[in-house]
Amino acid sequence: MRNTFIILFVLGFQHAFGQLWMPIQYDTTLIGHEFILSGDNSYNSTSLQNGVAEGLFKGGFISVFEIDDSYSKHRDLNRLGKNIQAEFEYRNYKKNIFGNENWGFLVKGGYYLIGSAAYSDDLYGLIFKGNDHFLGSTAEFSGTTTNVMGFQKVGFGVISKKEKSSITLNFVNVSNVYKGNLSTGTLTQDADATSIDLKVDGSFSYTDKNQFSNGLGAAVDLDFKIPFQWLNGRKAYIQLQAKNLGFAYMNQGMKNYSIDSTYNYSGFNFDQLFNNKSLFGNDFSLLDSLQIQTERKKNWVALPCLFQAGKILDENYQGKLQSLFGLRVYPTLSYTPLLYLGFNYRPVKILDLGLIGSYGGFGGFRAGFYTNLDLQKIQIGLGTEDILGFFSQKALGESINIRIRCKL
């Protein structure tokens, strides 16, 4: 049994699959132990179609057609986000914590890779089409931001045995951070590619040491279920959730590049090429030539925390149709508040089917679907936040969520 847990944990680190859309059901059943494995692997954008995104994230050739088709969807400013997470949780309702017979305890661990970017259509064009596309014009990159973090956590918390509300304090290890912004960025070229003007004001920081731990921190997970009066005198429940609310100190330091300069380049002259050895000499530095400041800094970083508030399903509801809706926010990322609304249909006691529409987040409107099989002691949920992403290369996202719950 112990070995099995180790295998699961290791596998969870090697890939990811997710949880967020899976219907959390208000379940007041008194049980002894509960194991939950959940995962999410999703990507969403306002503009980047799956044809390109799949190539980027999964590998493979991205055709010119796919690049151009996606380019046509881009606007002045675009967003994209990627969320990979795997989480394991064990809940013990047998033990009483702090002498309180209503509280059990939980331990959890997880791996998270969450990132977002806001970027211009010209930046997309430059990366995927090259600077030929902008000859005789100006490409604008101002407003570009990116924030990517990969981290792991292990936590211990208390959980109410009946409502399953919980508070968890987590120890966090940060493996990677990539963070940058360009407040100003323009590239101007003449039509025959003989002169380039670059104006840049921005910075980029990243963990340059290729090691497991580059920073340590702490985070709190909160999960509260609150009853409220619903239609026809029925009682319903709202779940208030905060995840990864915390900070980490990058004790191994991050390499920081900053630039605020205007650079004109129209080719080297013969003296630089043949007589002035500085161009090819050891003392030549491209960073210096571009006036890029380099430094290493130890600093605090905010974890990409999630806030979600929404009506959840009532497991004891006898009808076949229930609604669920809510709001989700990642305040540290390029993420607009996401609103979702959906319905859960229970054709038989052991099966839930759900259809959810959402708007916001890293992209725009999306339709999601899930199914949940309840075998009394085991529940298996599988879903997606983006149905279209399963079928179309022109969709703007992909998503797969999974949640396995075992009650003993």
Place this chain on the structure above:
Amino acid sequence: MKKFVQLNKIEPMRFFVVFCILISSILVSCRKEKAEWVSNWSLPLVNDTLNLKNLVTDSFLAVNGTGNYQLEINRNILDINLSDYIDIPDTTISQKYSIAAGSLNVQPGTSFVNNNKDHLFDLQGAELKSVVISQGKIKISVENPIETKTIFTVKLPKAKKDGQAISKTFYAPAGSNANPSITSSEIDLAGYELNLTGTNGDGFNLLQSQMIVQTDDSGIPVTVNNFDTTKFIIEMEGIKMNYARGYFGDLTVQDTSDLYVEFLDKITSGIFDLPATNIQFIISNGIKVSARATLNSLTNTNTYSGTSVSLNHPQMGVPFIINQATGTWDSFFASIKTILFTSSNSNVEQFIENLGARQKLDFKLELNPYGNISGGWDEFFPDSKLQVMLKAQMPLSASMTDLTIQDTFELNIDSDQESTHISEGKLRLMVSNAFPLQGEVKLFLLDKYGQTIETVIGSELIPSSVYGTLISGQLQKSDATIYFDLNKNTLSKINSIKRVVVKVVLNSPDAITNNSDFVLIPEGAFMAFKLGTAFKLENRF
């Protein structure tokens, strides 16, 4: 429904674990390959203009009355500084003194030695009377065998600077015959004039010295016997002169001087035709000594054809007298001897048209060929030199037929075809040419063994300005954009390419006949280059 019931009977924890492992294994087995796409990039590489303005400021070129450039060559090909041949070698001289016999009681403060001596230098035939030292030093040491503190005064009365002779006083501690005390000091000789006529003033190569020895006032009475030898030693080292007077001897210098003109080694083939040409050899004697010189030969060798051409002229191999310079230290006038090489009295055209990069001058120089006829009054001054200069003034005009200039550049590119790399592309050369020359550009890509892997030929010629449009005055220019195609096959071998040979084949066409003809280079002629890339980048991440 039945299946669900059966599943429900399975031990839940085991099912949970098995299911998780199954899902995990499926996802882990999804092997990730690199993302790939192709983008198109154009970047400037070189942006510069070649012209002859710098050469004009270097007095290599001038503009003549017709608004065309002309060659103004004024170049030293031989530079003899006589101080390299006549010098005072590193020398050690010493002066000893002891009483003749018996012993002498010496009271404190008593002078018991006052001795003069002339020291002879061996200057290998030269008989110098006066020299001025530009650099060098002397070290003076004294040895005291007397058993009391003793004062040595060492003087070089005829070694003066600003009128002051060298005089050095040493306070030597008490010593003994077996173990004399030694005291020393150094003097920088730069700027000192040495009169080498000796004590009597009528000799040469003689340096006068004086040693005075007395016991210290505060010492004790001592007995000095004939075994007590007081001594001083002068070591002269690194002496260089910038003035000398005397008879310099019958020195003969026979040598060869090699001159390498690197640019000419880049011309590998073709025909270079010059109009009638004059060049002068100017022999300038800035030394007050008569000489006899012989230009034995001047030969150049073309590296590629192996052809050597020797300059023929009635004066070659025939000795000629160079008169001595006139004047004094402040204002002396070099004696000049000019030898003119023209198309009619020599093969100077053929000599230049051979485009030999390696030039060799064989010469002989004899000083005082008729002996000491100056009465020992040869002189050289700080700026005195014997020089041979090449001087030419001719229109910058030539006819070129397939004149091939080539240069080689090292290249070391490590391109991983499995990572982001350039898959194909072009070099684009935008050129504006105001020279009346037409060029074809070829690139030869060589491996580490020097074998040609690929040859890349420009899509068209660099057109001569004679086919172009008028800019100003008589200056015309032609514009062209030339592409060098670097296809996939070429770039797939990029890691093997270690050198690039750029070969330019030049012609000087006539605008009407298109045949090579003599062309003049107009003032302000230039060739502007804008070399850029246009390539496909295979991005792989």
